[in-house]
Amino acid sequence: MISEQTHASGGNDYHRLPASEKQLRFALQIAQRLGRSIPADTRQDRRALSRWIDENRGAAQAQAGRFSHYPTSKQVAFAEKIARLKRRNVPDECFRDKGLMSRWIDSNT
Numbered sequence: 001m002i003s004e005q006t007h008a009s010g011g012n013d014y015h016r017l018p019a020s021e022k023q024l025r026f027a028l029q030i031a032q033r034l035g036r037s038i039p040a041d042t043r044q045d046r047r048a049l050s051r052w053i054d055e056n057r058g059a060a061q062a063q064a065g066r067f068s069h070y071p072t073s074k075q076v077a078f079a080e081k082i083a084r085l086k087r088r089n090v091p092d093e094c095f096r097d098k099g100l101m102s103r104w105i106d107s108n109t
Helices: 004-009 021-034 040-044 046-062 073-086 092-096 098-107
Strands: none
Touching (some): 092 098
16 A cells, blocks of 8 residues: 555656657767766656756757758658659758758648
8 A cells, every 4th residue: 555655755656657768869869969968867767858858959959060950861862752753843942951841841742
């Protein structure tokens, strides 16, 4: 039987979910870019790790560099495939902005 004190103090952690492997890999990439470490207790809890990612993701993206806004090679390849099939050209500005490239792909699929 669970005592009231254990339940009220949060000592019972049966409801905590462990961080997923994918989530942990993503957090480690962010930590590496920022030169920070992830607290050990945060690594164990899915919600805590998610909060850590949300708090640190923006800083990591800001440090990503001048090409961070460019579309990925997979986006470019997919857009070019669509363009060939539809006999259209991908607008030049899409090659400089991944958001524009994503919208162009969405509007042409």
